[in-house]
Structures are given as C-alpha cells and as structure tokens.
Amino acid sequence: MIKDEIKLDTITIALPKGKLFAPSRDLLKKAGCGAQGLSEDSRKLVIKNEEAGLSFVITKPVDLPTYVEYGAADIGVIGKDVLLEEQKDVYELLDLGFGKCRLMLAVPENLRRDKLTDYANLRVATKYPRVAAEFFHGVGIQAEIINLNGSIELAPMVGLSEMIVDIVETGRTLRENKLAEIAAIHTATARLIANRASFKLKSERIHSILDAIRRQLHSD
Template identity: 55%
Template sequence: MKDTLTIALPKGKLYDEAIDLLAEAGLSTYGLKEDSRKLMFHHEAERLKYIICRPTDIPTFVEYGAADIGVVGKDTIVEQDKDIMELVDLKFGFCRFVVALPEEAARGRDLSQFNHRRVATKFPEVADAFFREKGMQVEIIKLHGNIELAPMVGLADMIVDIVSTGRTLRENNLVAVEEIFNATARLVANRVSYRLKHQRIQPLVEKVRQLVKDKEVRY
C-alpha cells in the first residue's frame, strides 16, 4: 500500500531500544521481539511495515526508498555518507571512534610520531578523513572484524575502531590515544518519503524528539 510507512530496524544491540522507543511513541510493535528469524512484519491495520536489516545495510534501504525511515548508528551514517536525512539523535547506542595503539608503543609518544604507518579499521572513510585533517599520511587497511588482532600480528601499527566501554581494547593491550568523535543511534529518512509521507513521518519525529529531549545519552 502506498500509504504504508516502512521502518527499517537494525539487528543487534540497537534493536530492542529502537522498538521500545517506537512503542513509547505510540506505534504498534507487536511481535517484533518474539520471533528473531522473521525479517518483515506487517501491521496492516496501522499501515505499518517493519523490515529487519543488518545495521550497515539500513542507510542503503533508506536511501533507495525500500524503507521510509530507519534507526541506525551515527558511525554508520558518517562512514557511508548516503543521501539520507538525519532527523533525531535518539541518545542510545553510545560509542566512540578512537585511534588505538599497543600500550608499549603508545607510552610517552605522540600520535604525530606515527606518520607513514599502517592503520587497520572497519571504517576507512572515517579514518582517512581524520588523518588527512591532522596532516598525516597513513596506509589504511580495511578489515571486517577482529581489528584488535592487526597490531598483534604486525599487520598494522594502530587501529581506528568504535568502542563503548573500552574493555576489548584493554583485553588486547591496546590504549586509545585520540578520540575522533562520539556516536549514538539516529532516526533517518528517505528524502522523497519525507516529502510524500510528511503527514505520517513528521508527527512521529516530533513525538520521538519530545521523548528523548530530556534524556541523557546512555553511555
């Protein structure tokens, strides 16, 4: 149905909080927490459809109009730079982009001393922009997981990654030496949908904005 509002929700750590917030905003979320294998939920009476996606795919689904709106981390938005609208900071899913070095290498040394070194990351665009802004030339190696392993085996001298508590860094004898920026979950929209379905999307945006207005970022 053309007047159905399609919402993309991310699998993983943001999923439950996104559902709770939408329910608090008055949307029907029945069944979303009951069957983790389903990828699509139709609430026909409310003219709602939910699609469950990998977090990194949500900007693509929204950009191309497969979803009208979605919930996604700011880290993914910045890295992918898709043509979507960022509507509300939802103030959950907090994480930090950091540059991290092995403890021994970091001791008593400034990051500028690591010019012309190799950096492992899942976020090459974020890393490239950060080091270019600092006037540093580095070789960026893209990995898809276990970034902390790269310095251990000599693949890279340092990493750029997202952390929440920093526990994984500590467990792998890494220390954050520079903070790039903080990230939280955001409500985003397809530009065409926002215009054509404005009467449905804007009241939801205003309700969500009011709900998170006085909330502290959840670290």
C-alpha cells in the first residue's frame, strides 16, 4: 500500500537560468524528459508534462540547491561551483560534463607577485565567499573577503579589492580587464543532483532517468 502511492508521484526537475539552461534542457529531452514550452523565458513558473509525470521549475542558479535540498524539486542540474559554495545536503548523482569552467584567483597584472604567500592580508572580491575562505585557509594566508553578487572584475579596477576569486570559462574577460590568473581553486562542470528523501522514495524513477542520461552522455 505504501509503495504504490509513492510510485505514482511525479518527478519535479529544477533547471538553472543562465548558461547551463539550454544544454540541460537538451540533454534531458534526449533522455526522454522533455516538456512543451520549456524555455528559459517562459512566463509559467512551473511547466508540466502530465503524460510523462514530469514537472519543471526554473530557478536562479544559487537558489537551485535549496529547492532540491528541501525536496521542492526532486532532482536538478547545477554547476559544481554553486554546490561547492552552497554546501547543501543533496546527492550528487552524475557529472554531466558540460558547462566546464574553473574557479580561480586573479589579480591585476601590475600587482602580480612572485609567490602565493606574497598576497597575504589583501582584500578579495568574490561571489564565492565560502570557497574563497576555504582556499585561503588551506594555503595558510589571511585575506579579507568582500562578498559581491556580480561584475567581480570591476572590484580591483576601482580599488574595492586587490584580488578576485571568480569563475572563468575561456579567460577572455580576465584578459580584457588586465587580470592575471594566479591560482586555480577548482574546476567545475554541471552536475545532476537529487534530494535525499526523493532519492529513497522515488528511487526507481530517478534511477531510470539517471540511466537514460548516462546512455545519452556515452552516445554523444
């Protein structure tokens, strides 16, 4: 009795706005999890595919792990960088391989110094305060962390900070702003994550979606 009721539940999938949205949607569609009108600028907040028992929500990337941790979404796609920063209690099921980028420490080219430890006691602007703090702690330097929400490159240009910890894909933005990467902190790709309770209660469906995605990744 208990099992049947659970099985009938739909699966809610959270997708992040921004650069991971399109590849996530396309991959899921190929793996048999699509929905009509699933687009990033849809006015609908929840997009349903009743036949397939699927429901999609589109969230801001930083909020996505929270939706999944609380079980408001059963599974979701999100960058490893966000997972590292948010530290939510979720299952990290699969490395999807796309959205590759790296978290790094950069300084204006004219402030470059010889060793990492020469950068002690400086200010660092970042969207990733936890990752940055852990990194500095790990290399044994003290730094003042300034938490910003975007346009991190601006901070050293106007004297808000000496360094930045940010995410880069190609490094073009860095070069354009005369910033030099001085340490790699993490590499990050998109991950498939799942809620702890959903992973147990809806394990069959989540497992089959996971298998379909794996097959899709291998065939690409």
